[in-house]
Amino acid sequence: MKKKWIFLTVCLMALMGLVGCSGNKTQETGEKTQAAVATEAPVSAEKTVRDTLRTTQTAIPDTCDPAKGSGENDDLIFVNIYETLVYPNATTGDAEPLLATSWTSDNDGLKWTFTLRDDVKFSDGTPMTANDVKYSVDRLIAIGEGFSYIFKDVIASVDVVDDTTVVFNLKKSFGPFISSLIKLRIVNSTLLKANQLDGNYGENGDYGTTYLLNHSAGSGPYYISTFNVNDSVYLTENSNYWGAINDKAPKSVEITGLLDAATSKMLLNSGEVDLLHGRQVSTTLKSLLTNPEFATTSIAETGMNYFMMNTKKAPTDDLHIRKAISYACDRNAMSAIYGGMELSDSPIPSSFWGATDDVTTYPYSEEDAKKEIALSSYANNLADYPVEIAYIQGNGDTGKLAMLLGSELEAVGFTVKISEVPWVLFCDNAATVETSPSITNANSNASYPEAGSLLEVKFSSMTAGTFNQNEWILDDKLDAMIADSLATVDNDARLAKYAEIQKYLTTDVVPTINTFVGAVKPIWNTSVFSWPAGEGSVHVLEEYNYYYADFMMK
Amino acid sequence: MGQNVLEINDLSVKYKVYEGVLDVIPDLSLYVQEGERVGLVGETGSGKTTVLKASAAILGNTPAIVNKKELKVCGLSIDGIRGKKNVRKNVSMIFQDPSTSLNPTLKIQTQMLDILKSQFPKKSKGFYHEMMMRALKSVSMPAPERVLDSYPIQLSGGMRQRVCISMALMKNTKIIIADEPTTALDVTIEEQILELIDDLVKKEKKSLILVSHALGTVRKITDRLYVMYAGQIVESGLTKDIFDNPHHPYTIGLIDATPKLTGNGIADGIAGDIPSYLNPPKGCRFAPRCPRATQICREQAPVLEKMEGSVDRFVSCHNLEVSEKPVVSSLT
Amino acid sequence: MLAAYLQKLDSDKTNKNSRIEQFKRNWYKFSRNPMNIIGLIIVAVVIFVTIFAKTLAPHPEDAGLHVDIMNAFSKPTLKNWAGTDEYGRDLFSRIIIGLRPSMGIAIMVLAISVTIGVLLGLVAGYYKGTLIDLLISRITELFMSIPPLILAMVVCTMFSNNYFFAAIGIAVAWWPWYTRITYNLVTSLSNELFIVYTELAGVKMMKIIIREMLPNITSSILTKMTLDTGSIILVASSMSYVGLGVQPPTPSLGSMVSEGIAYLPEFWWLTVMPALAVVVIVMGFNLLGDGLTDVLSVEDK
Amino acid sequence: MKEGLIYVFKRFIHILIILLVLSFIVFSFIRLIPGDPVKSTLGPLASEESVNRMTHELYLDRPLVVQYGHWLKNVVTQGDFGKSLLTSRPVSLDIKEYLPRSLELCFLSALMILVFGVLFGTISAVFRNTWIDNVIRFLTYLGVVTPPYAFGVLFLLIFSYLLKWFPIGGLPRFSPENVRTGMLSIDALLMGNFSLFIKVLQSYFLPCLSLAIGSIAYQARIHRSAMVENVNADFIAFAEVAGVSKSKLIFKHLMKPSFIPTLTVYGLQVASLLGNAFIIESMFRINGFSQYSLNVILNKDPYGIVAVTFIFGVIFAVVNLCIDIGVVALDPRIRLKGAE
DSSP: OHHHHHHHHHHHHHHHHHHHHHHHHHHHHHHHHHHHHOOSTTHHHHHHHOOEEEEEESOOOSOOOTTTOOSHHHHHHHHHHOEESEEEOTTTOOEEESSEEEEEEETTTTEEEEEEOSSOBOTTSOBOOHHHHHHHHHHHHHHOOTTHHHHTTTEEEEEEEETTEEEEEESSOOTTHHHHGGGOEEOOHHHHHHTOOSOSSGGGTTTTTTGGGSOOOOOSSEEEEEEETTTEEEEEEOTTOSSOOOTTSOSEEEEEEOOOHHHHHHHHHTTSOSEEOSOOOHHHHHHHTTSTTEEEOOEEEEEEEEEEEOTTSTTTTSHHHHHHHHHHOOHHHHHHHTTSOOOOSSSSOTTSBTOOSSOOOOOOOHHHHHHHHHHSTTSSOGGGSOEEEEEETTSTTHHHHHHHHHHHHHHHTOOEEEEEEOHHHHHHHTTSTTTSOSEEEEEEEOSSSBHHHHHHHHHSGGGBTSTTBSSOOOOHHHHHHHHHHHHOOSHHHHHHHHHHHHHHIIIIIOOEEEEEEEEEOOEEETTTEEOGGGGTOOOSSGGGGGOGGGOEEO | OOOEEEEEEEEEEEEEETTEEEEEEEEEEEEEETTOEEEEEOOTTSSHHHHHHHHTTOGGGSOEEEEOSEEEETTEEOOHHHHHHHHHHHEEEEOSOTTTSSOTTSOHHHHHHHHHHHHSOSOOHHHHHHHHHHHHHHTTOSSHHHHHTSOGGGSOHHHHHHHHHHHHHHSOOSEEEEESTTTTSOHHHHHHHHHHHHHHHHHHTOEEEEEOSOHHHHHHHOSEEEEEETTEEEEEEEHHHHHHSOOSHHHHHHHHTTTSOSTTHHHHHSSSOOOOSSSOOSSOTTGGGOTTOOHHHHHSOOOOEEOTTOSSOEEOOSSOOOOSSOOOGGGO | OHHHHHHHHHHHHHOHHHHHHHHHHHHHHHHTSHHHHHHHHHHHHHHHHHHTHHHHOSOGGGGTTOOOGGGTTOOSOSSSTTOBOTTSOBHHHHHHHHHHHHHHHHHHHHHHHHHHHHHHHHHHHHTTTSHHHHHHHHHHHHHHTSOHHHHHHHHHHHSOOSHHHHHHHHHHHHHHHHHHHHHHHHHHHTTSHHHHHHHHTTOOHHHIIIIIIHHHHHHHHHHHHHHHHHHHHHHHHHHHHTTOSSOTTSOOHHHHHHHHHTTTTTTTHHHHHHHHHHHHHHHHHHHHHHHHHHHHHHHHO | OHHHHHHHHHHHHHHHHHHHHHHHHHHHHHHHSSSOHHHHHHOTTOOHHHHHHHHHHTTTTSOHHHHHHHHHHHHHHHOOOOBOTTTSSBHHHHHHHHHHHHHHHHHHHHHHHHHHHHHHHHHHHHTTTSHHHHHHHHHHHHHHHSOHHHHHHHHIIIIIIISOSSOSSOOOOOOGGGOSSSOHHHHHHHHTOHHHHHHHHHHHHHHHHHHHHHHHHHHHHHHHHHHHHHHTSHHHHHHHHHTOOHHHIIIIIIHHHHHHHHHHHHHHHHHHHHHHTHHHHHHTTOOOHHHHHHHHHHHTOHHHHHHHHHHHHHHHHHHHHHHHHHHHHHOHHHHHHHHO
């Protein structure tokens, strides 16, 4: 009997303690937040203290293994911890030397020889050699995930000549080979071999995949100090970094996976986060910008927002219906929802190398849309074929785009069903023609800044059955054209072939509405740091804007 | 005898229900003197328990409308919080059903201890134990040690009632109220328990109110008797007097029914049921069942009047035939 | 005695007057508590509004694909009683029409789970102590051990994410409670005197279950159903909060709240209004259910 | 004592059988789910070989019985629940990482439900039909009918954002070497860092409250009605007249029997906490088991789903067992009957 009372009393006291203490702690938290928001006053004191940047991404990936990730959230971390042989120029996107000092090709682009820097060290101090390059390529292709799709049909073998010379032998000529190398991240083979476990890759065991679940093995300016799956990543400055890091760069970076608008707003406002990566809805941006210390900018993505029409499912299997939908779509209004975005007539962003300005997409016109419907085989029974427009849950304002298109389609006589789909379900539905909705809205991005990459990822049969291609084009002629253009080493010839493909897509296939060129709009606390993208020098490749070594803490 | 330890004047209790207002107790007065043993008899549903609960001030738990002129325990009013304390201090109560009047989740020991602690705060363990043993032994409880360590469910009905009695007696009060203490028990044990109560009350010189429809035992134990019918006292007086010479026709019927005590024996004894409290007869409440009822009985309620030349004998009836023997034949 | 008892039982049933009297008595008890009346009014209004949602909504077109960006984020005004949302749609109309799927899910879930649950409960009670009883009890336990929300999500992801499967999903998790309550009622009733009498009289057990037990347990089941309606609306709103169940643009109360959260605190009405609607509706059902419990359980005693 | 052990053992066997059946059912259901979980996990651009390799590695290309047998063997012999597709780690590791945090969340919530539920229920019953009772009853009504996510948003906005009493979601982060039990409050105490411990409790307070508040309200109502029912019982009247002091009467004589129905309902409330926690977990950015289970379900991660349902089954069974034991301990009627 007594025991119960003692137990209850203890419980009560514990809870009282909890409540009571929270009262005490209030002041401390309060002070901290105030200090973070209003930094003008205690500048000198803060300057030395604040060397941690707290930033966000829409999600934290399961692993930061460069052989596995291929999404935006992977890239944002990769650019900070891994380096590549070449580096894309900030304004043109052209490949410039990074880990490789120079390269030559012979044999019609089937053999490439790279000379490597000899002063590069990985974050654990091990010097980088040609062996690491070979190991990285072998590993990427063997594991077969992530960006391996770019290289698996291209690279035949890698030969190590000496510590600083490495030769790539290609299976076939590949025009954008050098550009594509920005996705080939060099890992520390010594470290991974030392931490290798048993696995599926013969003598390479598990290729260090288990180790990389929560570690990094790169030569970038940062390394992973703590990795919490699906939650947060801590980056710490690499003291062995071979290059120069500006001395104002954050000593450590705390990246949190954060999507929820309300929480994002609260965290930035109360100074617990310094930078929101940038997939906020426009109202969130607007309300945050009422704080004079916050600023935003627009960073173009290497791809576009698309409405993808399923060409194998009624009624969008009819070319006229697809044209009608294209006519019915008011792209200017959609751009306005996002606060003004760059439009493109071609399915490739016009700033891309290889984009053509020789095509015109279908202008907004209800009348033309109705005319096209009349021409189609569904002219009399359109109501029997409801059009489903699916969009991804939590993907910024894309719901509004879908809603707007839906109301425009209803205006010209379609029966429309809108579905908001969680990401995983969205991918699942894309797997078969039957489950693929009539129209989906999603963003597709190129792997490297060239039209060919986006054409391949977006329109070739390779990606049918994935969220990148709800269209199910499966057009042999198109596939051949894309393959041919990619194999063309000569730049001018490749350019012409790219233009040909874009024309073919726009006039003959019409699988897609090119809504607008994608962009992220990060918002940050100007009193905490400044960064190149904020000063107007936006890197053409989105992820390189989040290269934290370029950030300057205040 | 001495002064009044319990005094009720003009008590009325009404319950409000869907059909209207139940006028359970229209107007009732009674008193108990120091050292006196008073019986309260009547059929089931005649309002005995309601009177008792009002006396012990626990009626507040039910949705009742209670009006009274005066309700005093040992000369102290029982109104308000202070009144409740007065009641607690001076009244012990034994309930009808020993299986529900002991807390099923606590050991006997714990329950007794809590009563003792409030009576004699801050005494040693040994003192309390001694008190408990004495209390249990005083009700001739076999194996009191074992009983102390038991839960109510482990005891038989008779043992439970003994425990209840011993607990009621632990408190040094002047009045003990026993509300049909034997109804829920086997007939074989009934006698023992009542004798036990009788003994203890006599020994400790306490006042007792015994509610029962077991007339035989009431006759044996009590000094004075109140006969209740439909919320009214119809006859009161010394027990011996009433049993020897009952005046009210109801009393006569009740006494006649005595042998068939179990179950609804009484109801079989007097034809008919207690009238509805919702709409009680305008005149005498017993009139519909009364063999002697006349026109006046149906129209005008009789008043409880003192019999001439009697000691404390009150009867409320229009048609009193002072006879030596009850009329038997007409009642069965 | 037994014959008389059975006769009484029959006559009770046919006696219409006594039923009306019974109803009047219960209504009196029920109406004495103003909270019960409030609950009844809310539920009546909810049902009325659910049925005539499209007619009652001031802007019925806003339940669909109507987009009026110019009028977005209008504060609650006389024109838009609950303000407008990010698409410029009238929130009040959307809440009214959003009642429909909520009520629809509740009705479907109850229909499925009461049918299955009561049936299995009766069967298990009938075969008490046999293998069938054991089997049903174990299956019931199995389904009880998985959280309803999780179970409903599994169903929604497995089949199709729409409001029909959301209802199926919740029902899958919900029926065991009805089996349990029916089973308990049947087993406790079978010890009651009148059932024992009937059984002794040679009436078949199945007949007893249908004729005697079923009517006796309906009041308990009905009360539980009223209370459950509120809980199901809550669960369904939690599901639509995470995007399962009703799909946009069709409004549903839960998803309206979750979408509105992104616009807090400036556009508070986007969250507060639908949340308030959930609270009021669920409260109505709970008040009514509690009132019924009071009235009917006292009657049992 | 011996009977008790046999009872617990029987229940344990019982649970085991249920879990076996449950896991087999889940396995067969996963087979029925349309869509290839491996493909959707590895992403659109993964090569055919890597998909096949993963499929083979996970025994998804073999008959159901073989897969189940393999899984069962590994569970029994190595405590290995298979590999998660979602996190590419052994599921047991995932559980070890996520479960403690959620258990901590649920445990603290359960504590709140018990303490506050009983507290408010008792106050309400003691002052029944007064304004205090009416206020509490109104609040408990509101608590029962308000969806938990509404509370979450409200608390976050008011107490974290505006008043800054609590952090805006999230938990204090621990360096890996300090994570011993995975339950942050215990780890903080093991480190001997009391201020960190306070910080942990502070971070848990709002999510726990949001999760618990509906149950607190419900529990208070149940406890109130249980107590009110007993207030009219003879034994309370008897004890009252017999002179038991007011406080003892309420907190002992009235509380103990009223606790029996309270405890039964409490068990159901507690068992359902974990399953309902995912909205709260995501709102307060607690990377816990409930969110993990949502993720494995949405990702159709076969071994993840099996393990998750397994854990839910175990928790349900254990909580029920505890409640049964608790009821038996409280109620001698059941205990003594059982012993006979």
